Amino acid sequence: MYTNAYSIPLKGSISVKSDNLSVLVRDSTHYYAVVGSYAVHLTIMKGGKAVKELSIKPSLSEKKIPFQLFGAKFVTFKERVVLVILSTKNIFFYDDEGSTLLYCYLLKDDAINPCSVTGLSSNLVAVGTSLGSVLLFEVPPKGDKILFLTEIKEKSIQGSVTSITVDKKGHVLCVGDSTGNCSVFDCHENQNLKLKNSFNESQKPVTCLCIWKDYLVASFSHGVISIFDLYQDCHLLDIYAHAKYINSLDVCQDLLVSSGEDCYFRVWQLNEINKMIKVNHLYSGLVTDTLITSAKFNNNTNEICISSYDNIEIFVYEAK
């Protein structure tokens, strides 16, 4: 049972974009980054109070012509955290507090947009694009010498990249696309990504991906969540979870939270017994008349943060 406990203020309102909330918890400080039209709204909370609220408006020229934004995510490495902001034509790398622009990568092709981002092991950042490629960057432990390494094009990615995720160790990269394909790559050897397998069960666009243990959890535009065994290469189950487009997934410990355009966020218990997976529905929270864009655990399963279109705060639901 989760109830609305408090709100996190933002400097501006939230745009509609799937999976548009990123949460970073370090020591006792919580960082929340959410995407607006032309700005990423970043709020830093300490001891339950907002200690810093800012809007990061990435731009290059002195005239500050804005870029439309597609995503923002904290990418955590052993030595540092970077905030990666995806916009039309550019990928911006900021420090964790959004105060210093470390590096900006200009996309060469006008028709290409960055869509989703995640961090791999060995200080690599992977960005999926609208043309179905994956861009790899290397982030040094210190300093601003971020390097673009390579662009990976793989036949199994047939449409725009819609979601990209990595396992806890940073060794398995999964890429979801607009044709419903989930491609699984082995990334033990740094930038030499090797396609392990791919899944395409529904032909509906993949909307979000996450990895729990040895399983890939994928959500689709028709409201279904599917779970695949990453190593046995098989489709294990489908959850008819939402009545509309699913906008986000997040996993923490053995709990999964999903959110959809049906105004619901739902919490699921994941169990693995003798290599058999079982899912129990734990809770459905209705956020009335709200287009939920993202639901994320707030570092632990006790709290869930909800971002929603046109709102100027993040709602936090607490387990009772």
Next chain:
Amino acid sequence: MSLRALPIVFLNLGGEMLYVLDQRLYAQKIQNEKGKKIMQDIISNMFSERFLDEVFRPQEMCHRSAFRILFERLAHASIMRLNQPSMDKLFDLMTMAVKYQTLLVSKPHEILLVTLNHLDSILEFVADSDYCVDLIEKCYKRLIKTYSDMDEFELQEIRHSILNCLQDLRVKVSVFLKEKIQNWNGTFALANEGPVACQDFIPGTIIYYENDHKKKSIFKESKFNPGSRYEPAIKEGSYERKGNRVTSLGLNIYSSKRPVDTILAPESNYQRVNVVSDMETCIPDPKSRAQLDLLCRLIGKSSSSSTKNNDFKLNLFNNEEEEFIYETQIQKVLIDDQSSKIVSFDGSNRHKDDRLNKIMNQFSHKGDKYEDDDDDRNRKSKPSRYKKMDEEDDDDDIVSMMDRLNRK
């Protein structure tokens, strides 16, 4: 962000504008023939092939204030004149209706059905004019050709682009409040029960599969309570020319049976928060300005509109008191919102752009001189929140060039 969102939002906003104008022409008891002529003038401009060529060109979405200027220009492409409060109100009604429709679609494909509903209704306004019917028929074909094969993700991107363009708008509209589709805080009532979208499943089932040498079969099913009562999908809307769209989103809600419903809610029209929209504070991209410039110049006038004697004023308010209240509320919002630097596009500004000049040259006529700098000075001398089009100084304008060509 989609490069294909502009035609959809343009046609939907245009449809809503025509609904409101039709209702106000009826309410102000404008002669039937005169009313028809006004609708034909606007529609022939809105659907002109050259104009739609430009609208359908893949491009970034216009800023909201650019649409405001564009539709002001379109509304004045006839003998009808709207003063600024009426134009403001018209634009509020248009944007809120399109925001509602875009939010409420049950799946991305429905956004195309909403647009088709608008086209179906617009066609009825000008059923007497073969010329207008022909233009709209061509628009149907262009729309279907562009969008009917798009995948769900692309259409969802279009939907997102439209919603982001209309972000932070919370004008309360009385007809929406009465129908209980809008809440008193300006948000819309979103469906969380009832029929699911076509090809979607009813939430509440978990299906486990058994995998034996790559052969998959259902192993077991379990049920859960999804919290709301869902029903199977009704049926899928048709993209056919005269097909059943199924959805009512995009149909004319201002029917003659409800002639007074185009008023904004009487108290606090604007639900503004202390947070400034980052859409309003950013500097518009020069490319967008050039794009707006070009679109505005492609809007012509009917030959009947060339004499100012024929002009008449259409009022979006039922009486002066209503207009006064509206203006007072807008002033209050502007004073409250002093920290907000509203950056407006000036559609009258001339920008030297190769593509634009090329098209301009297509309109050029011997003896007509295009004076860029003078015109620019004229416009700048008129301070206004949204710079109004001035009917007096359009001698230098492409529109007047077209008028003169028409007269000859």
